[in-house]
Amino acid sequence: MDIATLYNANINNITIAKNAYDALSTAFGRHVDSWQHEVADRLSASHWTGPASDTAQNRIKELGSELQAAREELSFVSKALANAAERFALAQSHLISALDDAKNAKLNVAPDGRITWDNEPTSPNFAGTGAEARAVAVSNRITAALNEAVQADQEISARLSHLAANASSGTGLNAATAAQDQAADTARENIPAPGTDPNSVKQWWNGLTEAQQQRFTDAHPDQIGNLDGIPAVARDRANRVTLQQAKQNLQFQLDHLGPEPPEKIAGMSGAVSNPAHDEWERKKTLLQEQLNGVNAIDKRLATKVDERNPPTYLLGFDTKGNGHAIVAVNNPDTADNVSTYVPGTGARLGSIGDDIERSDRMVASANSANRKAGDPKTTSSITWVGYDAPQSIVPDAMHDTYARNAEERLQGFEKSLRATHEGKPFNNTILAHSYGTTVVGYALRDKGLPVDNVVLIASPGVGVENARDLGVDPSRVFAAQGDDDPIYRAVPLAADKFGSNIGNYIGTADGLIHNPDHHLIHGRDPVVPDFGARMIPTSPGTGHSDYWNPNSYSLEAMGEIIAGKKS
Known part of the structure; x- marks a missing residue:
């Protein structure tokens, strides 16, 4: 051709x-x-009858x-x-x-x-x-x-x-x-509709010929790439096509955004803000931010694979709203240990570069835990920005609407990991940070997730009063909160819970973080004894975003849990 x-x-x-x-x-x-x-x-x-008839x-x-x-x-x-x-x-x-x-x-x-x-700059062409x-x-x-x-x-x-x-x-x-x-x-x-049971999707996919699978991937990459139940390699192939198309489209929109309108226009009592400029600035910021996210994903996908840089797979992608992306470090369909990382407030396509780096560090930490144990098992860590996260602490993160809206998406993805996995059953960990823990907690409570371990980092509450209410073995629920993390100040609005906090605080000299029973905006603090989770150690001076710092106690513990080395 x-x-x-x-x-x-x-x-x-x-x-x-x-x-x-x-x-x-x-x-x-x-x-x-x-x-x-x-x-x-x-x-x-x-009425014809007989042998001839x-x-x-x-x-x-x-x-x-x-x-x-x-x-x-x-x-x-x-x-x-x-x-x-x-x-x-x-x-x-x-x-x-x-x-x-x-x-x-x-x-x-x-x-x-x-x-x-x-x-030639002087040429008309x-x-x-x-x-x-x-x-x-x-x-x-x-x-x-x-x-x-x-x-x-x-x-x-x-x-x-x-x-x-x-x-x-x-x-x-x-x-x-x-x-x-x-x-x-x-x-x-x-093509099965979004939300179809991943096991049914996998059965449909297996029933297609290789040529048919290729045809769907080529003709409908946006649908195949985001459909739970499609194997990782096929989703990655489809989403890479969509990623490049989005990259071109975002750049085209930026190039054709038009000249910047004046910031101020004349009003009845002098210069006032220009709504046209505000809208132009909003569009430009969103387009540029999403393009930055696309470039970060593209860069990681194109990184030469070596011992320090495992292969990556793009398991989900779109630019709707603030944009969504699901990026796996190593293939989850073939890994022995799989972790899904759900980031919190501020998570979006434009900020995914830092989240992917956290997945890289968790894979390295899990690999280190395996090496220490003489275990050759492999690990995949997935950054799941597959939901619309709150973009501000106040007022967005004060509401549980974002968590409720994410429940079915997260459940579908976790079921998909089970449906498409090859070989023996794998050790599956769901790990979340900040508001992401609220998303995970609500999904576990309301929908159930097929996971073996739950890791809650810097949580403002997960919608339940006790680890056993999450539907998994409480001994496999872990929580961490750094000594310099202000998340414990995310107190509840409900009068009874706030009053309980005050009562528990009385007589506690060294801060709310050590109270035996303390409630946050979305439920009981997972690090207090009454919640019943196992504590993850944190390094001195750990703030809200420091849990993935190199050589930190928390990162080492995450690796041990993901690798199945935390008994």
């Missing part, structure tokens, strides 16, 4: 062929209906079945042609869009795909600074469009060849063959 072939392709001819098959299928269907009514039904209603009746039934199978096979040809027209048109539109953008950027695209541009980066981006889009067309051509050709072979060999007259083709056709066209 080359640029000229795809650019000049007359997609309408495929549609004409599809319409012709529609007409043929409709006419054939009418003949089948007429034959059934005029021949089969009349013969069945006759039985033979004729049986043959008539067989013939009816063959005609119905042929009718269905004709419809599959029509669907294949319709799909071909759709996919070729989509690939063609992607190519044309890339070429148009190249022209607007004063880039010259040769028939073989090479891109050149004028570097000067492509400007950054031309090379734009050329690379356009080249990638052209290549992607051509690959899209090649893949469509290969799959459509295989489908039509299969149906043609059925017709020429007579196997297409077999009801079982038609049923198999119908099942394959249904599977091709129906």
Whole structure:
């Protein structure tokens, strides 16, 4: 496939062929209906009996079945042609869009795909600074469009060849063959809806051929990449496509945001803030922040794999709202130990770089714990920014709405880890920080999560009064709170809980953190004895964001829990 072939392709001819098959299928269907009514039904209603009648009746039934199978096979040809027209048109539109953008950027695209541009600043065709980066981006889009067309051509050709072979060999007259083709056709066209049980999704995925899986990944990367129950490798492949598309789209929006409006405009009593500037600034900040997050993910995905930098897998991605992303360090489908890290207030696509670094450190800590024990087991740590987190402490993080809205998403993801894992059962840890612990606590309490260990770091409360209310073995619930972490001041609004805090505080000289029973904004403090969690040691001076500091006691303990070395 080359640029000229795809650019000049007359997609309408495929549609004409599809319409012709529609007409043929409709006419054939009418003949089948007429034959059934005029021949089969009349013969069945006759009074003809005897051996000859039985033979004729049986043959008539067989013939009816063959005609119905042929009718269905004709419809599959029509669907294949319709799909071909759709996919070729989509690939063609992607190519044309890339070429148009190249022209607007004063880039010259040769028939073989090479891109050149004028570097002379005084020339009217000067492509400007950054031309090379734009050329690379356009080249990638052209290549992607051509690959899209090649893949469509290969799959459509295989489908039509299969149906043609059925017709020429007579196997297409077999009801079982038609049923198999119908099942394959249904599977091709129906991606399970978001929220479908991950085990059902995995069963659907396993029932597809490799070509069908590739087709869904290529044609619907946003759906496949974010669907719980799809294996990690396939999700990663799909989301990398979506990531690059988002990168181009975000940069395009930034480039076309328009000039900055004035900050102030004239009002009745002097200059006032300009709403147009405020909106422009909001859009610019969000776009730039999301682009920064995309670049951070892209950089980590592209990092050369070595002992210090394990491979990464992009298990979820979109730019809706503040953006979401799920990034795994090592493949969770093959790892012996898996940890899902849920960050808290402020978590979003734009800030995910720091969270991925925490996952890297947890994998290194777990690997260290394994080495000390002489255990060769592997570990995957996943950064799960798969929910809409509160973006401010006050008032956002004071509400549990964000946690409630995240429950089903987190449950679906954890069930997906179990559904797609290969080999022996793995040790599964859910680990969260700050408001992320509230998300985890609510999900455990209301939905249940298939996890072995729960780690609550710097929690403002998890919606329950005792570790046993989380639905896991309380001995596998761990909590940490640093001596310099102000989270213990996140006191409840409810009068009875606040009064309980005051009562417990009386007579305690060295601070609320040591009270035997202390309530926070979202429930009892997980580090007080009455909650019943096991304590994780923290280094002196540990503040709210210091738990992942290199060589800290807390990071070492996290690694031991994730690796299954904390008995």
